Each structure stands twice: as structure tokens, then as C-alpha cells.
Amino acid sequence: MNILRTIRVSLRALNRNKMRSFLTALGIIIGVGAVIATISIGQGAKREVEKRFESMGTNLLFVRPGSHSYRGRQGGGGTYQNLTPDDAKAIAEKADAVQYVSPSVSTRSQVIYGNKNWNTSIYGVGDKYPEIRNWEVEEGIFFDEQMVRSGQKVCVLGSEVNENLFEGADPIGQIIRIKKIPFRVIGVLKSRGESGGWFNRDDMITIPYTTAQRRLIGMIDRIQSIDISAVSAAKTTEATEQIEEILRIRHKIAPGAEDDFYVGNMSEIAEGAAQSREIMTILLGAIASVSLLVGGIGIMNIMLVSVTERIREIGIRMSVGAREKDILLQFLAEAIVLSILGGFLGIGLGIVGSKLISRFTELQTLVSMGSVALAFLFAGSIGVFFGFYPARKASKLDPIEALRYE
Amino acid sequence: MENNHLIQLENVKKIYKVGETQVNALRGLSYNINEGDFLAIMGPSGSGKSTLMNILGCLDKPTEGKYFLEGEEVSTLDKNKLARIRNKKIGFVFQTFNLLSRTTALENTELPLLYSSMSKKKMRELASKSLSIVGLEGRELHRTNQLSGGEQQRVAIARALVNNPSLILADEPTGNLDTKTGKEIMDIFKKLNQEKNITIILVTHEPELALIARRRVHLRDGQIIKKEESA
Numbered sequence: 001m002n003i004l005r006t007i008r009v010s011l012r013a014l015n016r017n018k019m020r021s022f023l024t025a026l027g028i029i030i031g032v033g034a035v036i037a038t039i040s041i042g043q044g045a046k047r048e049v050e051k052r053f054e055s056m057g058t059n060l061l062f063v064r065p066g067s068h069s070y071r072g073r074q075g076g077g078g079t080y081q082n083l084t085p086d087d088a089k090a091i092a093e094k095a096d097a098v099q100y101v102s103p104s105v106s107t108r109s110q111v112i113y114g115n116k117n118w119n120t121s122i123y124g125v126g127d128k129y130p131e132i133r134n135w136e137v138e139e140g141i142f143f144d145e146q147m148v149r150s151g152q153k154v155c156v157l158g159s160e161v162n163e164n165l166f167e168g169a170d171p172i173g174q175i176i177r178i179k180k181i182p183f184r185v186i187g188v189l190k191s192r193g194e195s196g197g198w199f200n201r202d203d204m205i206t207i208p209y210t211t212a213q214r215r216l217i218g219m220i221d222r223i224q225s226i227d228i229s230a231v232s233a234a235k236t237t238e239a240t241e242q243i244e245e246i247l248r249i250r251h252k253i254a255p256g257a258e259d260d261f262y263v264g265n266m267s268e269i270a271e272g273a274a275q276s277r278e279i280m281t282i283l284l285g286a287i288a289s290v291s292l293l294v295g296g297i298g299i300m301n302i303m304l305v306s307v308t309e310r311i312r313e314i315g316i317r318m319s320v321g322a323r324e325k326d327i328l329l330q331f332l333a334e335a336i337v338l339s340i341l342g343g344f345l346g347i348g349l350g351i352v353g354s355k356l357i358s359r360f361t362e363l364q365t366l367v368s369m370g371s372v373a374l375a376f377l378f379a380g381s382i383g384v385f386f387g388f389y390p391a392r393k394a395s396k397l398d399p400i401e402a403l404r405y406e
Numbered sequence: 407m408e409n410n411h412l413i414q415l416e417n418v419k420k421i422y423k424v425g426e427t428q429v430n431a432l433r434g435l436s437y438n439i440n441e442g443d444f445l446a447i448m449g450p451s452g453s454g455k456s457t458l459m460n461i462l463g464c465l466d467k468p469t470e471g472k473y474f475l476e477g478e479e480v481s482t483l484d485k486n487k488l489a490r491i492r493n494k495k496i497g498f499v500f501q502t503f504n505l506l507s508r509t510t511a512l513e514n515t516e517l518p519l520l521y522s523s524m525s526k527k528k529m530r531e532l533a534s535k536s537l538s539i540v541g542l543e544g545r546e547l548h549r550t551n552q553l554s555g556g557e558q559q560r561v562a563i564a565r566a567l568v569n570n571p572s573l574i575l576a577d578e579p580t581g582n583l584d585t586k587t588g589k590e591i592m593d594i595f596k597k598l599n600q601e602k603n604i605t606i607i608l609v610t611h612e613p614e615l616a617l618i619a620r621r622r623v624h625l626r627d628g629q630i631i632k633k634e635e636s637a
Contacts, residue, residue, distance in 0.1 A: 005520065016508060316504050319465065320518040320565065321493020323486045399465050403504060 010333040013306075024302040025342035027295025028382070032346025032375045033353055034288035039371040040354035042281025044364035046274050053270035055134065055192075058233040059099075060266035061240060063087070063226040063247065066259050081222040082260055085209075087250055088126070088226045095242035097235040102126030103223040105212050111205065112177040113165040120161050121204040122178060124212025125227070130189075132229040140172045140187030143208050151210035155183040159191035160202040181215050183207060236265050285371075289378065295342070296382035303335050303390035314394050315402025328395035335387020336380065343379030347372055411474070412572060412605055413439035413462065418471035418481075420457050420628075431457040433628040434471065441572070442603045444595070446616035449625035455609050456577070458625065462607060463496055463575045464488045476572060493521050497566025501578035503558045505550045505565075511537060511557075512546040515564045522569065536564040540594055556587035563594055567604075574598070577609045592618050 014021040065082050085103050092101035105124040110117055123129075127145045130137065143154050155176065162171055171185045191202050213220050230239035240263050247261050307314070314327055322330075350372075354365035420432040431454045439445055449455050460466035461473060464480055467488075473481040480491055497518075498504075505514045515533040524532075537546055540560040550558060559579060566574050576595065580588030596618055598604045608619055616622050617636070624632035 002523070009520075312504070313506055316506060317517065317521075318489065319463070319492060319498050319504070321489050321521045321569075323489040323521070325486070326521055400460050403465075403500070 006329050006333045007337060009330055010337050013330075013334055014337060017306075020302060021338060024298055025338050025345065027298035028292065028339045028342025028379050029295075029346040029349055031289070031292030031295040032343050032379050033349030034291050035285055035375045035378070036347060036350025036367060036371055037353040037357065037365070038284035038288040039281055039374075040350070040365040040367045041357065041363050042277060042284050043366040043368055043371070044354075044358065046277035046281065047366050048364050049273045049277055050270060053266055053273070058265075058267045058270070059230040059236055060132065061098075061228040061230060061236060061243065062264055062266075063091075063228065063243060064224075064262050064264070066262040081219065081224060082251065083223050083226060084221055085223055087247060088223065090246050090250055091226065091228065091243055094246050095239060097230055097239035097242055099229045099231045100128035100132045102129040102132055102227045103209050103225075104129070104227055105209055105217055105219070105224045107212070107216055109179050109216065111161065111165065112180075113174065116165050116167075118161060118164045120158070122212065122216060123204055123206045124209035124216070125206055126209055129206065129227065132227050136190040137187045138190040140185070142187055142206075148208040148210055151208060151214055153181060153183045153207075153211055153215065154186045155205050155207045156187040156189060157185060158189050158202045158204040158206075161205055162188045178205065178207070179216055183211075233267075236267070240265065292375075292378060292382060296339070296386040299335050299338055299383065300386035300390060303331060303387055304393070306334070307331060307390050307394040310394075311397060311402045311405040314397050315399050315405065318397070318399035319403060324395040327397075328391045331391035331394045332384065332387045335391065336383035339379045339383030339387075340376075343376045346379065347376065350375065410441070410477075411438040412441040412443070412476060413437075414472075414474040416472040416474075418458075418461065418468040418473060420454075420461065420466070421469045431628050432461075432468070435628070435630060436471075437623065437630065439605065439607070441605055442599070444599045444606045444608070444618070444620045446608045446610060446619035446622045447625060448609075448611060448613070448616050448622060450611065452627075453625040454628040455625055457628075459575060459577055459607075459609050462573075463498060464491045489521075493518055494569060495572045497563075497569070497571040497574040499559070499562050499566050499574065499576040499579045501581040503555070503562050503582070505558055505561055507550050510547050510549055511542060511553065511561045511564070514550065514561050515568050517565060518569045532568050533564070536568040537561070539567060539598075540564045554587075555583050556590060559583060559587075559591050560594065563591070563598075567598070571604070573605045573607065575607050575609075578611075579608070580610075580612075580615060588615070 063083060083103075088101050088103040091098055102125045104126070107122050108119065109122050110119050127143055127148050129135070130142050137156065138159070140156070142156055143152070147154055155178070157165070157171060165171070165176060166174070171188060174185050175182045176185060177183070189202075189206075209223060213223070228239065228243065230236045243263050244259065248259065251260055253259060317327060351367050354367050357363055358365040415435055415437045418432055418435045419430070422429040422431055435458065447455055447458060457466070461468055464475070465488075468481050471481070472479055475491065475495065480488065483491070506517065512530070512533050515536050516529045519529040519532060534546060537543065540563050542557065542560050542564065545553070545557065550561070553561065574595075579595075580591050583591060592615055595606050595608065599606050606619075608616070610616055620636050622634040623630050
């Protein structure tokens with residue numbers, strides 16, 4: 001019997017028991033649907049992360065203090081402030097693969113305006129910071145080089161802070177208090193509509209780093225990190241090398257000794273974040289595929305019942321010349337057709353399900369062709385795997401006994 | 407082969423093992439059947455009729471002895487080759503009809519052709535022709551459960567005929583039918599034998615029916631005890 005004919009025969013057999021066939025396929029439908037929907041959640045999250053990092057710019061670099069040893073005492077990364085504003089200046093002057101440089105320090109503080117207060121992050125940065133981070137100022141201006149040099153008490157608000165403190169009133173020119181020190185609001189950053197997450201620019205206040213050093217942190221000659229943009233995304237590696245060279249000389253690090261600073265870039269972080277989402281996706285998919293496995297067991301169960309019910313039919317077919325192979329293929333085809341039809345419906349269910357998830361929850365979903373293909377393939381192989389044993393059992397029947405079976 | 411017998415049985419034995427005990431179903435049976443014969447195998451139950459039938463129909467193999475069908479020794483063939491022989495050379499008609507339920511007469515008749523490579527169109531054509539031979543023209547699309555017992559047996563005969571076999575084996579074909587319908591079925595066999603020269607082997611325990619056959623063998627305890635021939 002050729003394949004098409006086998007499929008037609010199996011479709012007819014399945015059609016005879018519509019309700020049972022549907023219920024059997026339901027296990028696969030739900031399994032495939034669950035796999036596709038959960039993977040779509042994971043991939044949606046991964047995509048979200050990638051998008052966020054993309055808008056921040058892949059040419060972004062940063063320098064943080066690394067591990068250091070001081071008189072034999074070993075310390076971990078970031079435990080010791082060994083970067084100075086002069087380091088930042090040197091990088092800006094000497095590294096030609098670097099576009100902008102901004103020293104930065106940060107802290108958290110309660111911010112007060114009138115009778116309202118709000119706890120937020122305070123970033124002390126240089127005047128080039130908006131260019132580095134790809135930020136736009138919505139109202140007013142960002143502080144300029146002169147304001148930074150002279151350490152003026154000015155600030156630029158994130159949109160969420162603006163909303164919470166001013167509630168729609170014009171903030172420009174108003175005085176707010178950060179750690180009881182008055183700051184004049186000179187600008188508001190454009191909102192990105194982010195809620196939570198990393199580097200949320202909406203819930204923060206930027207002030208000149210010099211002001212932050214003197215007034216808020218009390219650490220004049222040290223900075224916590226240096227934010228840098230390379231001239232282009234392609235130049236990040238070159239920029240990294242130049243920065244390392246400059247800092248090694250400035251920090252008097254002997255050849256072969258370990259750096260006491262760390263130069264990182266955004267694409268590294270983005271990759272890491274995306275990877276953690278990937279792991280989540282795999283985990284979710286694995287859990288969902290358990291239901292697919294259960295569906296497969298359902299198919300095996302029904303196929304075994306079906307073989308027992310149709311022993312006489314098998315006997316008849318054998319008596320008119322069906323070989324073992326023909327019977328095997330017939331029942332195997334039924335199992336595969338069931339699971340593939342279930343797979344198709346499950347793909348539909350999964351796509352609809354993930355659309356509903358992204359509509360009614362905050363989760364973003366993304367149905368990729370890969371996950372559809374994977375689920376489909378998985379369903380097909382489950383049909384083969386769980387259909388084989390019943391089909392083999394059918395094909396091994398003795399025609400004489402099968403014909404006599406009541 | 408030195409002769410042109412359709413079937414040659416040489417000292418065929420069949421021994422079943424049921425637990426510890428051995429059952430000798432056939433005890434060294436030798437017999438030849440010519441092409442175009444109409445043979446009735448008779449005997450009480452337990453005489454080995456069914457066992458002989460299964461061996462002749464290539465559903466089973468003898469424990470000992472040789473079975474030649476059209477000069478080919480089939481007693482040594484494996485399962486798949488036996489299936490091919492059943493498909494090409496043998497047609498079965500059973501007491502209980504053994505049709506596929508909820509399936510049309512035409513599809514039932516086509517069943518053996520499904521296992522030979524043949525176009526759908528050719529299958530339809532052969533099956534329709536076969537059904538018209540047994541007088542079921544116009545009933546092709548009736549389902550099994552819409553047909554009377556006599557009609558069902560006619561479909562079974564049509565199915566046995568469809569691949570133009572060398573041999574039709576009928577096992578108590580009228581056992582589940584009333585006398586009148588049984589007579590009609592026997593007439594079909596007779597017609598097929600006379601007009602189409604198809605070899606027919608009939609298993610029955612009704613002497614009346616056996617008289618239609620040209621030759622009769624009586625079995626008892628796995629051995630032929632009597633051979634008869636009509637004039």
C-alpha cells in the first residue's frame with residue numbers, strides 16, 4: 001500500500017470514531033498549544049530586553065573599579081573607589097575611538113518639593129551624559145559644561161519624578177530639596193514609558209557629578225564609574241583597548257599584573273540578560289512539553305484499545321494479503337495523523353493563546369517560526385514513538401486467531 | 407514440477423502443542439487437486455477440516471510434509487511471502503462473511519487490491535465487475551449493515567474473486583444463511599466453477615451441499631477416510 005492510500009485509510013478509521021479521535025488529539029492539542037504559548041512568553045521577554053538595550057545604544061561602554069590588592073589585602077570588584085575625574089578626562093582626551101565621556105556617581109535619596117516627597121535615584125553625571133545614553137530632554141535644558149565645572153546646584157528630572165513632585169505644574173525654575181540641599185530644576189527628560197526594570201530613566205534625577213561629589217557624597221576626588229560612548233558600535237572593541245591602555249598607565253599597573261578596573265560594554269550585558277531569558281524560555285518549554293508527553297501516552301492508550309477492538313478487521317486484512325508491514329503502517333499512520341492533526345490545532349491554540357496573554361497581561365509574547373516548527377516536530381515524533389508499540393502489536397497478530405476473534 | 411496439479415499435498419502433518427499435550431490435527435495427508443476442480447471437504451468437527459483449510463489458504467504452515475501451489479512449494483515460505491500468495495492466488499469466503507463493518511460493498515470488494523499496487527480507477531473497475539458477477543449491480547455503495555446475509559456473502563465472494571485467484575476457499579459459506587439463500591450462494595460457486603473454471607474448495611458438513619461439488623473427501627481424525635467423485 002502506498003503512503004497516500006495508507007493515510008486515507010487511517011483518516012477513515014479516525015473519522016469513524018470522531019469523538020474519541022478528538023479527545024485523543026486534545027492531549028496533543030493542549031500540549032503543543034502550551035509549548036508554543038510558554039515559549040512565546042519567554043521569547044517575548046527576551047525580545048523586550050534586546051529592544052531596551054538596542055535603544056540605549058550598543059556603542060555604550062563603562063568603566064568600574066575592579067578587584068584590587070592593597071598591601072596584601074585582596075578586595076572584590078567595586079569595593080574600592082579608584083577611579084578619578086582625571087581618569088575620565090584622560091580617556092576623553094587620548095582615546096580617539098571614544099566619542100563622549102561622563103564621570104558618574106550615584107546615590108539614593110528622599111527628594112522634597114513643597115509638601116511632597118519622593119524617594120529616587122540621584123545620578124551625578126557629566127554634561128555629555130544625554131548624548132552617551134541617547135536621552136532627550138523634553139522641557140528646559142540639560143546642564144552644560146560650565147555648570148558641571150562650577151558644581152552648580154541644578155537638576156534634570158526624570159518624567160516620573162516630575163509627575164510625582166509637580167503633578168502637572170511647570171517644574172522649570174522651581175527649587176527642590178535633595179538631602180535638604182536646594183536644587184533648581186532646569187529640565188525634564190522625555191519619558192520612555194518604562195515601568196521598573198534596569199536603567200529606568202523615568203524614576204531618577206540627574207545632577208552635575210561635581211555637585212554630587214561635594215554636596216551629596218562628600219568624596220571630592222573619586223567617582224564610581226565612567227560612562228563612555230564609542231564613535232560607533234563597530235569601534236567598541238578598539239575603544240575598550242584604548243581605555244584599558246590609558247588606565248593601566250594612569251593607575252601604574254605593571255605589565256602582567258591584573259587591572260584594578262573593569263571596562264564593560266552594553267552589548268555584553270544585553271547578551272547576558274537575553275541569555276537569562278533564553279534559559280527561562282527553555283525551562284518553560286520543558287515544563288509545557290510534559291503535557292505533550294502525557295498527550296502521547298493518551299494516544300498510545302487509545303491505539304491499544306483500537307487494536308483490540310479491530311482484531312477481526314486485522315484478521316480480514318491479513319487474510320486478503322496484508323503483510324505485517326501493511327498493518328504496522330496502517331496503525332502507525334493513525335497515530336501519526338492523530339498527533340499531527342493535534343499538532344496543527346495546537347499551533348492555532350498556542351498562537352491565539354499567546355495573543356490573549358499579551359492582550360490581557362503585561363507579558364509580551366512572540367511566536368517564532370522556530371517554536372512552531374519545534375512543537376510540530378515534537379508532536380509528530382510523539383505520534384511515531386507512542387504509536388509504534390500498538391501498531392507492532394497489531395502487525396504481529398496471528399491471522400487465524402484474529403479471524404476467529406469475537 | 408512433473409505434473410500440472412494446482413495443489414499437491416505430500417504427507418502433510420500438523421501438530422499443535424497445547425501445554426504439555428500434543429494435538430495431531432493432521433496425520434500425514436497426501437492429496438492432489440487439479441485446476442478447475444470443485445472439491446468438498448467433509449467431516450465432523452475436530453476432524454482437521456479447519457486446519458487443512460488454513461494450510462491450503464496459506465494462513466498456516468504444516469509442521470511436516472510439503473504443500474505445492476501451482477508448482478511452488480509454499481510450506482517453506484515466510485509470513486510476508488505467504489501474505490503475497492494469499493493476495494494474488496487465493497480468495498476466502500467465510501461462514502461469518504468477515505466483511506469490514508460500516509464500509510460499502512465496493513470498498514469491501516476492493517480490499518485485496520489495496521495491498522497490490524494498482525490505480526484507484528483500476529481497483530474500482532475490477533471491484534464493480536466482481537460485484538456484477540455475483541449479482542450485486544446497483545448495490546455497490548450500500549454499506550455492510552444495509553445488506554442482507556445473502557448479500558453480504560455475495561460481497562464476500564466478490565472480494566474473493568476480485569484479484570482473479572487460482573483458488574477460492576469457502577469455509578461453511580452457507581452456515582449462517584437460510585436454505586433458500588444458501589442454495590443461491592451455492593449456485594454462484596457452481597457457476598464460477600463451470601463458467602470461469604475457477605478451482606473451488608468447499609468445507610461443509612452438509613452432505614446435500616457437498617453433492618454440488620465434483621469431488622468429495624471425508625476427513626476423520628486428521629486423515630482422509632473416503633474419496634468420492636461425481637459422475
